[in-house]
Amino acid sequence: MKWKIFSRKKRKEQWRLIFKPDGDVADVMALPGAVAEGQIAGRYLLASSVTSGTVIVQGVSRKGILAGADVAVDHDAASAHDVDVAYQPRSGRASLRPAETINLEEMMLEASNEFTSAPPDPEDLACILYTSGTTGRPKGVMLTVDNFLSEQQATAQALDIGPKDKIVGVLPFFHVFGLSNILYLALVRGASIILVPQYSPGNLLRTIVETRPTLMMAIPTMFIHLLTLLERKKVPLPDSIRLCVSGAAPLPKEVIEAFEVASGARLLEGYGLTETVAACCLNPPDGVSKAGSIGTPLAGFEMKVVDANGKELPREDAGEIAVRGKGVTAGYYNLEQDTKEAFHDGWFLTGDMGYQDEDGYFFITDRKKEIIIKAGLNISPGEVEEVLLRHPLVKEAAVLGRKKGEREEIVAFVTTRGDLSAKELISHCKGALSNFKVPDVISFMETLPMTITGKVLKKELINDYQDERRIEQK
Amino acid sequence: MSAESSKNRLGLAQSIEKRAAALPDSVALHFEGEAIAYNELNRRANQVANGLQGLGVEKGDRVAIMLPNIPEFIYVLVGTLKLGAVAVPFNTLYKGGEILHILKDSGARCLVTLTNFFPVINEIRSELPDLEQVILTGERNLVFAHPESTAFIQLVLQGDHIKDIDGAYQKMGHILLKIIEDLGVKEAWYKHRGSIRVRGEKIATFVISEVEGMALINTVVFLGPLDTRDFLRVVWVPPEIRDKVVEPLTSVEQETGKRPLWDQVKETVAGAIEERFQVEIRDGSMVRDELFSYEKLRSLAYKAR
Numbered sequence: 150m151k152w153k154i155f156s157r158k159k160r161k162e163q164w165r166l167i168f169k170p171d172g173d174v175a176d177v178m179a180l181p182g183a184v185a186e187g188q189i190a191g192r193y194l195l196a197s198s199v200t201s202g203t204v205i206v207q208g209v210s211r212k213g214i215l216a217g218a219d220v221a222v223d224h225d226a227a228s229a230h231d232v233d234v235a236y237q238p239r240s241g242r243a244s245l246r247p248a249e250t251i252n253l254e255e256m257m258l259e260a261s262n263e264f265t266s267a268p269p270d271p272e273d274l275a276c277i278l279y280t281s282g283t284t285g286r287p288k289g290v291m292l293t294v295d296n297f298l299s300e301q302q303a304t305a306q307a308l309d310i311g312p313k314d315k316i317v318g319v320l321p322f323f324h325v326f327g328l329s330n331i332l333y334l335a336l337v338r339g340a341s342i343i344l345v346p347q348y349s350p351g352n353l354l355r356t357i358v359e360t361r362p363t364l365m366m367a368i369p370t371m372f373i374h375l376l377t378l379l380e381r382k383k384v385p386l387p388d389s390i391r392l393c394v395s396g397a398a399p400l401p402k403e404v405i406e407a408f409e410v411a412s413g414a415r416l417l418e419g420y421g422l423t424e425t426v427a428a429c430c431l432n433p434p435d436g437v438s439k440a441g442s443i444g445t446p447l448a449g450f451e452m453k454v455v456d457a458n459g460k461e462l463p464r465e466d467a468g469e470i471a472v473r474g475k476g477v478t479a480g481y482y483n484l485e486q487d488t489k490e491a492f493h494d495g496w497f498l499t500g501d502m503g504y505q506d507e508d509g510y511f512f513i514t515d516r517k518k519e520i521i522i523k524a525g526l527n528i529s530p531g532e533v534e535e536v537l538l539r540h541p542l543v544k545e546a547a548v549l550g551r552k553k554g555e556r557e558e559i560v561a562f563v564t565t566r567g568d569l570s571a572k573e574l575i576s577h578c579k580g581a582l583s584n585f586k587v588p589d590v591i592s593f594m595e596t597l598p599m600t601i602t603g604k605v606l607k608k609e610l611i612n613d614y615q616d617e618r619r620i621e622q623k
Numbered sequence: 624m625s626a627e628s629s630k631n632r633l634g635l636a637q638s639i640e641k642r643a644a645a646l647p648d649s650v651a652l653h654f655e656g657e658a659i660a661y662n663e664l665n666r667r668a669n670q671v672a673n674g675l676q677g678l679g680v681e682k683g684d685r686v687a688i689m690l691p692n693i694p695e696f697i698y699v700l701v702g703t704l705k706l707g708a709v710a711v712p713f714n715t716l717y718k719g720g721e722i723l724h725i726l727k728d729s730g731a732r733c734l735v736t737l738t739n740f741f742p743v744i745n746e747i748r749s750e751l752p753d754l755e756q757v758i759l760t761g762e763r764n765l766v767f768a769h770p771e772s773t774a775f776i777q778l779v780l781q782g783d784h785i786k787d788i789d790g791a792y793q794k795m796g797h798i799l800l801k802i803i804e805d806l807g808v809k810e811a812w813y814k815h816r817g818s819i820r821v822r823g824e825k826i827a828t829f830v831i832s833e834v835e836g837m838a839l840i841n842t843v844v845f846l847g848p849l850d851t852r853d854f855l856r857v858v859w860v861p862p863e864i865r866d867k868v869v870e871p872l873t874s875v876e877q878e879t880g881k882r883p884l885w886d887q888v889k890e891t892v893a894g895a896i897e898e899r900f901q902v903e904i905r906d907g908s909m910v911r912d913e914l915f916s917y918e919k920l921r922s923l924a925y926k927a928r
Contacts, residue, residue, distance in 0.1 A: 164900075165907030166893055170885040174768045175924035181777040181839055182920045187913030188779065189835050202784065204896055204904060205777040206889050208770065208846075214857050215766040215924070217739065226856045234857070235924040245832045245839060246759075247741045248788040251678075253695060253760035257670035260677065264669035266705035269634045274709045277685065279725050287721070289711075289728055294634045312649060322696050323688070323712040332697065336651060337638045339661075344654040346691040349859040360653055483728060 164202035174213025175235040180205050185245075221347050271295035277482050278325055280423045289482030290325075290423045299475035300329055300426035301337045303447040307431055308364070308392060314340035315389075317357065317365045319348055326397055329427035330366050350374035354382070361389035365412075369400040370603040372408050372416070379411055390414045392434060396421060398603045399513070402440040418443060420513065424478040424497055425450065430511055442510040443503075450474040454505050459493035467504045469517055471496040502529070519607060521550035523557050528586050536581045537561055537588075542569045545597050547605040548588065561588035562610050564597060636704040639665050654694055664697065671702025678756050680733060682707030687731035689722070689740060691715055695760045699735045715740070718870060723747045726754055737761045742830055745792075746817035765858070771882070772849040772874060776802075776892055778840040784900070785838045791831055792816045794899060795840055799827055801895045802844070806887070807879040824873040845874035847882040 167184075169176060184203045213233035216222050227234050246252055269275070275294045279287035304310070316335045320327030335342045343360045345353060354375060357365070372395055379386065393408065393416040400418055408416050419431035420443035430452060432444035446452045453461050454468040462468045473496045480488030491498055502520065503513040514531045521528040530548035537546035544564045550557040563574070571591040578587045598609040633641065639661060642649065647662035680686060686703040688710055690696040696712075703710045711729045713722070715737075722743065726734065733756045736744060744757055767773070778795075785791040796813040803811045803819050803826060811821050818828035829842040851869045876882040883891075893904045909917060 161901065161903040164896070164902045164904050166889070166904050167907060167909065168889050170889075174766070175921045177766055177768055177775050178924060179917050179920035181779055181841065183909065183913045183917035184779040185834055185837055185839060186916040186920075187910060188781075188837060190912050190916075200907075201781045202900070202902060203779040203907075204892065205775070205779070206892050207775045207777075208773065208885065209768040210770055212770065212853055213768045214854070215768065216858075217761060217765065220765055220858065223857055223859055230853055230856050232853055232857050236926075237924070245834050247738070247745070248791075248831045248833050248838070249757070250741065251756055251758045253671075253699075253735060253758050256674040256677075256758065257667065257698075260670040260673035262666045262669055264672045264705055266636050266640065266672070267707065268637055269704070269707055273707060274683070275634070275704060276710045276712065277729050279711075279713055279728075286724060289725075297635065312646075315653070318692050321715070322692050322700075323690075323714050327692070328712060332700070333635055336664075336697075336701075337633075337635060339642050339646070339649065341650045341658075342652050344652055344692045344694065346693050347859075352859075 162201060164204060165200050167203060167205045168207070170206070170208040171210040172207050173209055173211055173235075174215050174233050176207055177209070177213075177215055178235070178237055180207060221349075221352065269294045271298070276328070278323075278328070278423050288484060288487060290478050291480060291482050292426055292478055296426050296476050296478060297329065297333055299449045300428070301334055303449045303476065304330055304334050304428055305338050307434060307447055308334075308394070309434075310334060310338040310340055310364075312339035314338070314364055315360065315362045316340055316342050317345065317353075317362045317367070318342040319345040319353055319356075319371065320366060320368065325423040325427045326366065326368070326421070330394070330396075330421075350378045354378050354384075357390075358384065358387060361387045363389055363391050365390060365393045367393070367395060368397045368603045369395055369404070370398075372400060373404055376404065376407055376411065386412045388413060393417070394419055394428075394431070396428060399441070405438075405440070420444070420511070422472075422499060424491070424499075425472055425474075426476050426478075429472055429474070429476060432510075437508075439506075439508075439510050442506070442512050444511065445509050446472075446511075449476055452505075452511060453496070454503065454511075455493070455496070455498070459496070459498075462504075464505050464507055464509075467502060467514065470499045470501045470503050470511065470513070472499060473497065519549060521548075521557055521559055523550070523559065523585060526585055528559065533559065533561065533578070533582065533586055533588060536578055537563060537574070539581070540569070540574060540577050542567050543574070545605075547597055547607055547610060549607050549610060551590075551611065558589040559586070560590045560592060560610075562592045562594050562597060564594050569593075634704060636668065636701050639668070639701060652694055652697065659694055664694075664701070667694070667698040668701035668705060671698050672705040675702060675706060675708070675733065678733065680706055680708050684708045684733075685711050685729045685731040687726055687729065687734040688712040689715055689717070689734065689736040690760070691737070693761070695735070718743060719747060723750060726751050732756065733758060735760065739765055742818070742828060745830065746814070749815050766843070767849070767851075767854045769849055769853070771847040772845055774844045774846050774888055776842040776844060778838075778842075778896075780838045780840070782833075782836040782838060785831075788831060791838065791840075795829060795831065795842075798895050798899045799829060799842060799844075801899070802891050803827055803875070805891045805895065806875050806883050807881075808875055809878070811878075821873050821878055824871045826873050826875070826878070844888075845872060846888070847876040848872075848874050 215235045217237050222234050271294050273294050276292045277289040318331050322328045322332050345356050390412045391414050396419045405416050417432045419428045421428040429450040430443045430446050432438040451473045455471050456468050477497045500517045501513050502515040502517050505511050515529045519530050533548040534546045537543050542565050544566050547562045551560045598606040643662040643665035648660045650658045651661045651664045652659040686708050700710050713725050730753045735758045738759045799819050800813040813819050818825045827844040832839045897904050
């Protein structure tokens with residue numbers, strides 16, 4: 150076919166390849182950025198130099214980190230370990246934007262400064278918060294406008310929060326403790342929040358010293374880290390702190406005492422759940438704090454200890470803790486059955502086992518789901534953990550039941566401070582526990598998996614745990 | 624509760640409005656040495672409310688928030704509440720499956736998150752039909768470059784090479800998959816808008832960005848194992864959650880037993896792109912304007928803090 154000679158296929162488009170296998174970390178951004186900038190300018194100035202496609206293949210000859218301007222990088226550690234640090238400078242008008250996204254700042258700049266909000270209905274949903282779930286899939290806890298209001302009234306009254314207060318905002322706001330007992334509480338009462346976007350013990354201490362807060366809400370690991378750091382650096386905490394509150398996990402008595410000495414302020418332990426918009430129980434700021442206790446119910450909350458049938462138990466008897474009040478969630482989002490099972494006669498069953506003492510103080514012993522049943526006998530993982538922790542070489546301990554055929558065996562996961570054999574640890578347990586409570590297996594670990602609030606993620610210690618972070622093909 | 628008393632019980636947004644009107648200059652937030660007053664907080668929250676409303680967010684709609692404790696978290700939360708919409712804040716450490724579950728279950732229409740988290744969201748976006756808008760803030764992007772491990776492949780293309788973003792993700796994903804396969808890795812797979820993975824582990828990843836009618840495709844390929852300890856020494860992460868911060872990774876060397884040489888990487892990349900884009904690739908260098916801007920960007924990168 151002759152005509153083909155005249156319609157010879159168009160010459161292939163040419164793209165350019167820039168090859169730099171031994172650049173450095175700044176090149177990762179500078180090379181494509183320069184090509185893009187050059188091409189944008191070229192469109193107006195040097196049309197001939199514009200190529201329709203550029204491919205850059207590059208590596209680095211030294212370790213390096215390229216961070217956005219708002220990432221906290223430890224420069225001392227970087228130079229000690231030969232890591233170059235480069236920053237992506239704050240970009241100008243024509244900033245790079247991932248395709249099919251909106252830039253928040255641009256959206257806000259274009260929007261009006263005025264907005265008239267309609268007062269919400271107390272029953273309206275304000276937030277759905279997903280429980281971190283130490284077992285099972287996260288469930289969406291529905292929290293209404295009224296739930297938050299009741300909680301704010303209860304905590305503001307107990308802690309006497311006012312406009313002069315400056316509260317350390319180190320707990321993440323995506324967690325109920327930070328969201329409710331810091332963000333909401335402070336802003337509803339006209340107080341101010343000191344934002345700490347990235348927690349490190351050094352960062353937190355520096356912020357506290359510089360900003361002189363009046364209140365600090367944190368989790369046990371943070372108080373422990375701070376104490377260690379204070380000792381090492383020999384710096385005092387500012388005298389501005391008038392009160393500290395710890396929650397989410399138990400805080401050892403010695404830490405409470407040491408921190409109270411260091412801060413000159415009371416450190417109160419409390420208790421709460423996502424389902425109760427955070428704190429529902431607290432050691433009273435003006436009364437007696439009891440070691441190991443979560444205190445007494447806050448205003449607006451009622452608490453009791455019930456048996457397996459939901460019947461209230463007398464003081465000192467152990468059972469499941471139940472809560473009632475305006476601060477308690479209406480239930481789980483899209484999960485009617487779970488909601489139904491979580492309530493008994495209008496009381497929310499917390500899933501936490503514990504008891505109330507003669508003075509009305511509550512104590513937590515275990516998570517209900519984690520109780521081990523062996524040969525028909527109930528074993529409290531908390532009790533076994535406590536015995537393990539009494540061994541001077543044991544740092545952390547998590548005890549759980551593992552199916553072995555038809556039976557359940559007790560497995561103890563521990564981290565240690567030094568050399569320790571399983572045999573030694575088992576004989577230590579035998580000295581303090583009835584035989585059937587002694588762990589069948591001791592598993593030594595480097596670290597224990599934990600939630601952001603310092604609770605051990607027991608589900609991750611079980612054999613068939615599926616790593617939710619992985620993305621599978623099917 | 625009577626209608627009268629419920630009126631007196633203000634929601635968070637209304638409490639802030641009231642304080643902003645009564646004592647506009649009183650401080651609400653302290654952040655990086657600056658004080659943000661109640662009226663400023665209220666003004667920013669108004670902007671968010673108006674912006675979200677412009678995107679079609681209505682009372683009762685869910686707005687997901689995946690942000691650390693920065694002022695934007697509060698602006699977005701309060702703006703959402705002003706609309707009567709429902710805020711769904713969730714853990715910034717969550718990855719793939721966990722985020723998918725929350726966004727799906729809550730039926731969120733919008734998500735506000737850090738630019739840095741975008742690749743994670745992009746990877747699951749096609750499974751989230753309800754998620755209409757992804758709103759990004761901050762320049763918190765983070766790249767860890769390691770001589771033994773990381774190779775960067777970047778494409779700068781005129782806009783007309785990319786007809787639609789969906790198609791571009793499809794095409795680039797398959798080019799990258801071919802590159803990985805040509806480097807000898809077996810059983811790698813690409814899921815739309817995701818990373819290239821072997822089993823559940825990441826071996827390469829890319830993001831498509833736009834700037835003034837051009838497209839930038841940024842790709843990272845792990846040639847050898849990445850020692851994340853170096854990363855963790857520089858950016859502090861609590862030890863208990865370290866395995867949550869760094870995704871499970873693999874590399875060409877781990878899969879094939881050999882780290883490919885640079886010339887092989889270059890040839891493989893050029894070959895795959897030539898074939899799929901039907902173009903000819905020639906070695907080249909930067910022109911004058913580009914060199915000028917390269918020097919500027921490099922010096923800024925080491926100066927900025």
